[in-house]
Amino acid sequence: MTQDNENKHNFNKLNHVAEEVLADSTKKKSIWQTMLIPALAILTGLILGAVIIISTSEEVYTGFQQSFGAGLSASWSAVANSYSSLFKGAFGDPAYIIESLRSGDALEIRRALNPFLESLVVATPYIFAGLAVALGFRAGLFNIGVEGQLFMGAIAATYVGYSIKGLPGFIHMPLALLAGAAGGAIWGFVPGWLKAKTGGHEVINTIMMNWIAFRLTEWLLTGPMTRPNAGRIPVSPIIEKSAEIPQFFKAPIRFHLGFFIALAVAYLIYWLLFKTTWGFNLRTVGANPRAAKYAGMNIARNTIMAMTISGALAGLAGANQVLAINRSMAIGLSSGYGFDSIALALLGNSHPFGVILGALFFGVLRNGATKMMVTTAIPIDIISILQALILMFVAAPAIIRAIYRIRKPKAGDEAVVFAGSWGGNK
Amino acid sequence: MASTIIQRKKIETVSPTRKLVMGIVFVVISGLILLFFALNSEAEWITTFVMNPGGLERGLAGDWVLPTSLTLYVLVGLTLGMGIYQLLRGFGKQTNAILGVVVALFVFAFLTWAAGGKSLNLGGMLSSAVLLSVPITLGAFSGVLCERAGVVNIAIEGMMLMASMVGALVGSITQSLIIGLLASIAASVLLALVHAVLSIKYKINQIISGTVINIFSAGMTSYISAKFLQRYEYLNGPPIFPRFPIPLLADIPIIGPILFNQNIFVYAMFILLIVLQVALFRTRWGLRLRSVGEHPKAADTLGINVFRTRYMAVLLGGVVAGIGGAFFTLGSVGRFDEMMTAGKGYIGLAAMVFGNWTPIGSFGAGMLFGFADSIATKLSILGTTIPPQFMSMAPYITTMIVLAGIVGKGQMPAADGEPYEKE
Numbered sequence: 001m002t003q004d005n006e007n008k009h010n011f012n013k014l015n016h017v018a019e020e021v022l023a024d025s026t027k028k029k030s031i032w033q034t035m036l037i038p039a040l041a042i043l044t045g046l047i048l049g050a051v052i053i054i055s056t057s058e059e060v061y062t063g064f065q066q067s068f069g070a071g072l073s074a075s076w077s078a079v080a081n082s083y084s085s086l087f088k089g090a091f092g093d094p095a096y097i098i099e100s101l102r103s104g105d106a107l108e109i110r111r112a113l114n115p116f117l118e119s120l121v122v123a124t125p126y127i128f129a130g131l132a133v134a135l136g137f138r139a140g141l142f143n144i145g146v147e148g149q150l151f152m153g154a155i156a157a158t159y160v161g162y163s164i165k166g167l168p169g170f171i172h173m174p175l176a177l178l179a180g181a182a183g184g185a186i187w188g189f190v191p192g193w194l195k196a197k198t199g200g201h202e203v204i205n206t207i208m209m210n211w212i213a214f215r216l217t218e219w220l221l222t223g224p225m226t227r228p229n230a231g232r233i234p235v236s237p238i239i240e241k242s243a244e245i246p247q248f249f250k251a252p253i254r255f256h257l258g259f260f261i262a263l264a265v266a267y268l269i270y271w272l273l274f275k276t277t278w279g280f281n282l283r284t285v286g287a288n289p290r291a292a293k294y295a296g297m298n299i300a301r302n303t304i305m306a307m308t309i310s311g312a313l314a315g316l317a318g319a320n321q322v323l324a325i326n327r328s329m330a331i332g333l334s335s336g337y338g339f340d341s342i343a344l345a346l347l348g349n350s351h352p353f354g355v356i357l358g359a360l361f362f363g364v365l366r367n368g369a370t371k372m373m374v375t376t377a378i379p380i381d382i383i384s385i386l387q388a389l390i391l392m393f394v395a396a397p398a399i400i401r402a403i404y405r406i407r408k409p410k411a412g413d414e415a416v417v418f419a420g421s422w423g424g425n426k
Numbered sequence: 427m428a429s430t431i432i433q434r435k436k437i438e439t440v441s442p443t444r445k446l447v448m449g450i451v452f453v454v455i456s457g458l459i460l461l462f463f464a465l466n467s468e469a470e471w472i473t474t475f476v477m478n479p480g481g482l483e484r485g486l487a488g489d490w491v492l493p494t495s496l497t498l499y500v501l502v503g504l505t506l507g508m509g510i511y512q513l514l515r516g517f518g519k520q521t522n523a524i525l526g527v528v529v530a531l532f533v534f535a536f537l538t539w540a541a542g543g544k545s546l547n548l549g550g551m552l553s554s555a556v557l558l559s560v561p562i563t564l565g566a567f568s569g570v571l572c573e574r575a576g577v578v579n580i581a582i583e584g585m586m587l588m589a590s591m592v593g594a595l596v597g598s599i600t601q602s603l604i605i606g607l608l609a610s611i612a613a614s615v616l617l618a619l620v621h622a623v624l625s626i627k628y629k630i631n632q633i634i635s636g637t638v639i640n641i642f643s644a645g646m647t648s649y650i651s652a653k654f655l656q657r658y659e660y661l662n663g664p665p666i667f668p669r670f671p672i673p674l675l676a677d678i679p680i681i682g683p684i685l686f687n688q689n690i691f692v693y694a695m696f697i698l699l700i701v702l703q704v705a706l707f708r709t710r711w712g713l714r715l716r717s718v719g720e721h722p723k724a725a726d727t728l729g730i731n732v733f734r735t736r737y738m739a740v741l742l743g744g745v746v747a748g749i750g751g752a753f754f755t756l757g758s759v760g761r762f763d764e765m766m767t768a769g770k771g772y773i774g775l776a777a778m779v780f781g782n783w784t785p786i787g788s789f790g791a792g793m794l795f796g797f798a799d800s801i802a803t804k805l806s807i808l809g810t811t812i813p814p815q816f817m818s819m820a821p822y823i824t825t826m827i828v829l830a831g832i833v834g835k836g837q838m839p840a841a842d843g844e845p846y847e848k849e
Contacts, residue, residue, distance in 0.1 A: 056653055142633055144580075200829040203580070203633055204779055207772050208822040219815040336644070342637050379652035384645025392638045396628040 038347050040400050041393035042361070049386045050079045053378060082376045089371025090364040091116050110249055115367070117255035121325070123363025125150075125334075127262040128317035129341035130348060130355040131269050132184075132310045137350040138273060139306035140286035145191060145206025146314040147338025148213030149184035153315025154322045155217055156183025158329040159225065161239030161322065172242040173323065177261075180319020181312040187213060188311015189304065196300035202307065210338070218331060227328070236329040245324035256324040263356065265316065270352040282306055314338070336384065343391035362387070445516045448525065452509030455532050456502050463539035464498035471495065473538045474545035479553040479683050487549075487679040494542040501535045522782070526790060533797065540805075551800050552684045557758065559796025560691050561586060561767070564750030565774020566781060566788035567698055568743040573783060574706060575739030576719035578843040580636035581621050582747050583771025584643030589614040589751025591647040594762035595655065597664025597755065606664050606756050611748035617643065618744025622737050629845035648764045655762055666760045667691065691757040694749055695789075702785040715739055719839035722846040732846050750774070776825035783838060795821040 054060050054075045063074030088094075092115040100112035110117075129146050136143035143149075157180035164172065191205035220226075221234035228237070247256040273279035285292040285302045293299055317337060322329055344362050348354025369383045393400050400406070471494035477487040505528050511517070517524045537546060565582045572579035592613035597606025617639050624635040655662040667689040675686040685692070706712035717725040718735045726732050750770075755762050773795055780794075781787025802817035 052649075056650070142631075144633070144637070194826065194830050198830040200826065204775065204829055205826055207580070208776060208826050211769055211772065211822045212819050215815040215819045219813045223813060336641075339637060339641055342634070343641065346634065377653075379649045381645045381648035381652060384641055385649060386645075388638050388642035388645060391634070391641065392624065395630045395634045395638070396624055398628050 034349065036406070037397045037400055038349075038358075038394055040404055040406075041347070041390050041397075044393055044400065044403065045386050045390040046083070048389050049382060050083070052382065052385060053079055053082050082372055082378050085375045086365075086368035086372045088368075089115055089375075090119050090368030110253060114253050115371070117253055119360070119364045119367040120259050121254050121256065121363075122367045123359045124256075124259045124262050124324075125317040125321050125337050126341060126344060126359035126362045127266055127356055128313050128320060129337045130344045130359050131266055131352060132188075132313035132317070133341045133345035134348065134350040134352065134355050135269060135273070135306060135313065136310045137345060138286050139282045139302060140289065141192075141195070141303065141306055141310070142203050143188065143191075143206055143307065143310045143314075144203050144342070145187065145209045145311075145338070146317075146341055147334060147336070148206070148210035149187040149311040149314035150318035150334055150338055151213045151217050152187040152318070153180035153184035153312075154318030154329055154333050155220060155225070156180050156315065157243075157319035158236045158239060158322050161243035162237040162328075164243075165240060167240075167242055169242040169244075169246075172240065173245060176239070176243045176323055177245075177316065177319050180315045180322075182315065184315015184318065185308045185312035188314065189308040192304040192307025192311075195307070196303040217329075221329065221331060225329070234331050238328045239323065243323060244327065245320065247324070254325060258320045258324045262316075262320070262359075265313070266352045266356050269313070273352070278305075340384075340387055343387045343394075346391060346394050445512065445521075448521055449509050449513035449516075451525070452505055452512055452528050455528055456505035456509055459498060459505060459532060459535045460502045463535050464495060464502055467495045467498060467539055467542050469495055471542035473497065473541045473543075475537075475541070475548040476545055477549040477680050479547070479550040479687075489545070490548070492538065494538060497538050498535055501531050501538070505531055522787075526794075529794070533801070537801075546804075549680065549684060551804060552797070553688075554803075555793065555797040555800035556684060556688060556692060557796075558799045559792045560695055560753050560757070561750045561770040562774045562777050562795050563695050563789050563792030564691075564698070564746055564753070565771045566777035566792055567695075567702055567785060568747040568750065569775055569778035570702065570706070570781075570783055570785055570788055571739050571743040571746065573778070573842050574719045574839055575715050575736045576722060576839055576841045576844065576846070577622070577625055577736055577740050578632040578636070579621065579740065579743060580633055580772075580775060581617065581639035581643075582743075582750075582774055583767055583769065584636075584640035585614040585617045585744060585747040586751035586754070586771045587647050587765070587767045588617055588643045589748040590754035590766060591650060591655075591762050593752040594662055594664050594755035595650070598661050601665060603665055603667055603756060607749070607752050610752035610756070611745050614748030614751055615741055615744040618740050618747070621744075622740040625845065626733055626736050626740070629847070632843050632845075644765065647762075651762060651764050662761050664756055664760060667757050689757055691749065691753045698746065699785050699789045706785065716839070719841055722841050722844075726846075726848065732848070736846070747771070773821055776821055780821075780825050780828050 057074070057078040060071060060074045060078055064071030092112055097109075097112040100108040129150060132146050132149070133143055157176045160176040160179040161172075164175070167175070187209055191200075191202045191209055194200040194205050195202045218234060221236055222232070225236050227233075227235050245256050245258045245261075247254055249255060271279075273283065281292070281297050282302050282305070284295070285297055285299055289299055292302075318333065321333060326333065340362060344358035345355055347361070348356070348358035365383050365386065366380075369378075369380045372378055372382075373380045473492045473494045475490040475492070477490060508517075508524060508528060512521070512524070537548065540546070565586060568582050568585070569579055589610040593606045593610035596609035597603065600606065621632075621635050621639055624630050624638070625632040651662075669687060669689055670693075671687040672693070676682045678686070685696075706716065714725070714730050715735055715738075717728075718730060718732050718739075722732045725735075751767070754766050759766070774792070777791035777795055778788050780791035781789070798817055798820045802814040805812060805814045805817060
């Protein structure tokens, strides 16, 4: 191709991309269309989850030994028991809620609604972490290092939380949150910088950064940041009262301000991505770096910025957990938020509002599963299986379409699942 | 695309910056040995390296007794000499291998210093390093197979985890090592098949497909473990492959007890190393496989079935990862614990990158990472003040440095991670 031709080609491409990126922010797709695949993915995931519950239940096997009918009814009751206790665990017992509403006692109502409030509490770090992954996707980057950034954010927030004393709450708490964002941002900046300057792929680098973060945390919690008189347990000192994110009600209700901070941050990210030039540039770089380069956009700067902000969001997830819930830092801070958030960002089509919905769903799932484990002895790990299946179906809508005989939508109508390559965009 | 590959090669052999950077790296390492170890040791220190792993009657060797600071100064001189030669003349194509030697000398210097005035069982340490490197190296081999054919596989961790659980479960029920191992491989291959179908047929992002498998494996193995393995002890007690000294080879002093008095997983690693290295780079089969990873369209034009080649590569990768997973339960511990692979699959990925997507390089990197692990566990015994966590971080940091191209740009297969669309 001659230089002239190539320029022309790039120019056409650029126009096309710009149209697409613009259309993405203005076109009003029907809600039904956008939600169909995720909804069916969730449904299919739950059905397969039921199959797993049935096939690992001892009652079912003893039932089938007696008779076929007994086996079927045992299967049904195994699934019904688990999913109903998951539902009750996540939203509260409907009978109890109605009763409490009738009695009109404020305390009773709060207690009856607590399972749902707890689901929101569990969803909060998911919102931050999901936003981190989603922002990366929009910029064409795969941030698989949310877990490590979350740890660094938590460490930084904890340090500011316990080492500074005597500040008023309205300064100390935001300061600790900012420290958390900064901690995560540094951990996101490094792979972003490496990608922009050396082309080192962010997936490998963020995986490496994850493990460096885990080891660093281990060392800090057993060494410089260890709690005095805690023996050899790797745990940090407890943060100051002034650094805590306030909870709205008395214990055991843990619903806290962090949830609303998460919503506000989600709106901020939405505004940044879809209402500012910066966001437009970022999305163009993500959609087609070559065209973006031709248009004079600075790809390196966009990459670094995107990874840094993504890291900051992940750091907020960690800071939120420490400041609102745990009040100190321990090794087992995160139970896989980083990897789950990849699933929920895709579930939410990498859109901040979609991320909120996805996070609420995952919060409900995890909180419900915790209760389900107590009442039905089904290990909480079932939700990881569900999340993996849902992620698979969302990422490969062709499977869902084949199962439910849905016709292929017109080109461009379907949410484009981020599909970059290992070698980056050469 | 083909032209870019040729260009890259040309740049690599003549790049003066890289030659310079490597020379400086060697000199800096030499300086580090001088500063931290040589100047920090007492003149009368004697370092004793015990070269027998213990519990053996064959291949015995005498202890190495070295005057600490003299040894250290010799090491300073050696590394400095290599640095100066690199700066003046350059090692050319051998540069990466020399880097490996320099790093090994640095580690040796560290051990000499740390064991100054004491004795250290270097033989035992190396022997355990070989064992620790098995899952890393096998994971890296699995990655090499997949990525050379153009399929990125970050699911190695998940495949190994599943394989280790299934191996423990089946091995416990049947009390048979062979059936346990075969079950491990089958489980891993099944997940590899899922990865292959998702990424080759459905063309979904290969990293997402890998993430699916990793989350699924973590969930499924923990689920089965909590529901069955932890509750019924007889389901979690598989037999373990015993050590099996190879006749004659095990009698070689020093090398024998370290390399040839191990279990079959270690030997499988050696055999796979040779087989893969030859198959990938010296046979028509390997050429085809690599061409699919470099330029699938050209390969297709020449009549190579891109899809079938990729399926085969990913499934073979599954077999190798399955053996690596079985090592955890059937080759070392003899029981399954939740999340017991502890990121070894990811380190395997790192070893693959470090080893420049070749079996021999992956093997070297795997050994180095295994040795770092082995040192990390012994650091406290040596009584140094260096936190073991920092030692464990070393593989990750070196991988990032290698990836950044500071010590020579790796040559990733050109079409790695790109789904192939037949026109």
